[in-house]
Amino acid sequence: MSTALRKRVASAFILFVAVWPLVHYGLCRTFDINPWKFNGFAMYTVPVRQIELVYVGIGNGREERIEPFEHPALAKEAKRFQQGVWTLGRLYPPHLLANMIFDEFPQYDEVLVVTGVYRINRETKLMDLDQRHYRYTRPGRDAAHPEE
Amino acid sequence: MFLDRVMPRIADDDPELRTKRLRSFQAVLALAVGAEWLARSGPAIGDLTQTRQVLTVLAVFLVVPFLHRRLAPFRGLCILLFTFAEIAVTFPRSANHFWLAFLVSIPLALFRPDDEEESRWALGTLRIVFVVCIFYTGLQKLLHGYYFRGEVLAFYISQRETYRPLFSLMMPTSEIERLASYSYVVGAGPFTSDAPLFLLASNMSYAGEMLLPLLLLFRRTRLAGFAGLILLIVSIEAAAREIFFGVFFLMILFLFAPSDWNRKAWPFFVAFYVWAILNEFSILPKVTMF
Numbered sequence: 001m002s003t004a005l006r007k008r009v010a011s012a013f014i015l016f017v018a019v020w021p022l023v024h025y026g027l028c029r030t031f032d033i034n035p036w037k038f039n040g041f042a043m044y045t046v047p048v049r050q051i052e053l054v055y056v057g058i059g060n061g062r063e064e065r066i067e068p069f070e071h072p073a074l075a076k077e078a079k080r081f082q083q084g085v086w087t088l089g090r091l092y093p094p095h096l097l098a099n100m101i102f103d104e105f106p107q108y109d110e111v112l113v114v115t116g117v118y119r120i121n122r123e124t125k126l127m128d129l130d131q132r133h134y135r136y137t138r139p140g141r142d143a144a145h146p147e148e
Numbered sequence: 149m150f151l152d153r154v155m156p157r158i159a160d161d162d163p164e165l166r167t168k169r170l171r172s173f174q175a176v177l178a179l180a181v182g183a184e185w186l187a188r189s190g191p192a193i194g195d196l197t198q199t200r201q202v203l204t205v206l207a208v209f210l211v212v213p214f215l216h217r218r219l220a221p222f223r224g225l226c227i228l229l230f231t232f233a234e235i236a237v238t239f240p241r242s243a244n245h246f247w248l249a250f251l252v253s254i255p256l257a258l259f260r261p262d263d264e265e266e267s268r269w270a271l272g273t274l275r276i277v278f279v280v281c282i283f284y285t286g287l288q289k290l291l292h293g294y295y296f297r298g299e300v301l302a303f304y305i306s307q308r309e310t311y312r313p314l315f316s317l318m319m320p321t322s323e324i325e326r327l328a329s330y331s332y333v334v335g336a337g338p339f340t341s342d343a344p345l346f347l348l349a350s351n352m353s354y355a356g357e358m359l360l361p362l363l364l365l366f367r368r369t370r371l372a373g374f375a376g377l378i379l380l381i382v383s384i385e386a387a388a389r390e391i392f393f394g395v396f397f398l399m400i401l402f403l404f405a406p407s408d409w410n411r412k413a414w415p416f417f418v419a420f421y422v423w424a425i426l427n428e429f430s431i432l433p434k435v436t437m438f
Contacts, residue, residue, distance in 0.1 A: 003263070003265055003266055006258050006259055006266065006269070007149070007151070007152070007269055009258060010151075010255060010258060010259070010269055010273045011149065011151050013254055013255075013258075013273070014151070014273060014276055014277070014280075017251060017276075017277050017280050017281075018280050021280075021284040021287070021288065025288065025291055025292075028292075035288070035292060036244070037240060037241065037242070037244075038240070039242075039244065039247035039248075039251075040284075040288065041244075041281050041282075041284035041285045041288055042284075042285070042288035042289075042292065043244050043285065044285075044289070044300060044304075044388070045288045045289050045291075045292035045294065045300070046292055046294055046300060047294075047300060047303040047304075047307075050332055083240070083241070086241075087240040087241060088240065118332060118334075120294065120299045120300075120303060120337065120339050121337075122293065124337070124338065125297065125299060125302075125337050125338035125339050125340045126335055126336065126337035126338055126339075127330070127332065127333060127334055127335060127336040127337050127339070128334060129334050
């Protein structure tokens with residue numbers, strides 16, 4: 001490789017290093033990715049991320065909590081989803097996990113997944129839980145798409 | 149090219165010193181990435197995935213390109229491949245300094261340290277990457293907006309005991325006790341304090357991270373920026389105690405030192421990593437490293 005080509009590669013690399021943190025910030029604001037991750041130089045900008053996940057199955061007018069880690073068929077994807085929410089935020093929605101819950105529990109017509117991220121409220125400075133609801137209807141019964 | 153004009157100003161050492169700096173940095177970087185992986189993963193090697201086990205063994209072999217001069221051209225490449233593998237096996241949770249190690253190994257793999265023009269570009273690129281990195285750590289704090297009233301620092305005082313001794317110099321004991329009483333539950337807080345010194349420290353942290361690296365860019369102000377950043381890393385380590393990161397940060401910062409400080413500090417770095425490995429293997433009394 002010639003020196004000139006090496007210089008061009010280095011120039012592109014420097015440009016990437018200079019621009020990526022701004023893209024990273026945009027991803028944090030838009031999709032709630034974890035500021036601590038993905039090399040955005042944004043460590044210690046927010047408290048270390050703590051999340052809370054709730055899974056609810058709805059069938060015959062009853063709501064029941066689901067513990068996916070207790071079901072071997074779901075545990076792997078549940079762990080993936082947990083990691084996904086922690087790192088990628090809204091870029092990792094629970095679509096696949098919801099479908100797997102429908103397969104595992106034929107009695108449910110709907111599945112509700114609630115993701116919560118702990119944050120310090122900007123106004124009150126108190127700890128807050130920022131929740132997002134994903135509601136799924138069993139495929140083939142009316143709406144097959146998630147409602148947020 | 150714009151950078152052709154910039155590089156001689158940023159990497160303005162004489163060619164011999166540039167080559168020395170780059171060679172020493174290669175050595176300390178290989179030591180840092182290899183020894184840290186060994187310290188973090190070695191004690192639990194039996195429980196690791198096969199990929200991580202292989203990487204733990206490869207960490208030891210990072211020393212090989214340094215055993216003979218003929219292998220010198222492969223040093224940068226080996227470090228680059230190893231740091232890439234670190235990120236690949238830990239993705240998406242990869243530690244931030246794994247990323248930084250990967251970034252700084254790119255110019256080392258790309259350029260030949262003993263070529264006059266390429267060594268200028270290698271050192272210049274390394275210095276620019278470091279300046280950009282520190283500048284953004286400050287800018288990101290400003291943009292995310294949790295430092296104006298000290299929210300993030302208040303949170304860490306509440307959650308980590310290591311923060312309390314340093315900040316007890318800046319706020320009344322009653323404030324430290326109040327923050328320490330909060331747990332990670334909804335409604336806990338407020339995570340802030342009116343203590344003027346605390347608010348000053350919080351706002352100075354992002355301001356310092358944005359201003360000090362810019363001083364490194366110019367020969368006249370470089371020493372001031374260098375000294376300021378040493379002070380910054382000492383104060384960060386006094387609270388956060390991320391010792392692996394702190395030592396790694398020093399290695400990159402030493403690229404701006406008046407002479408080849410990485411070579412001078414080599415015995416210290418070796419002693420530190422030997423201690424770190426013994427510490428993580430619980431051969432010495434346990435100290436939190438990260």
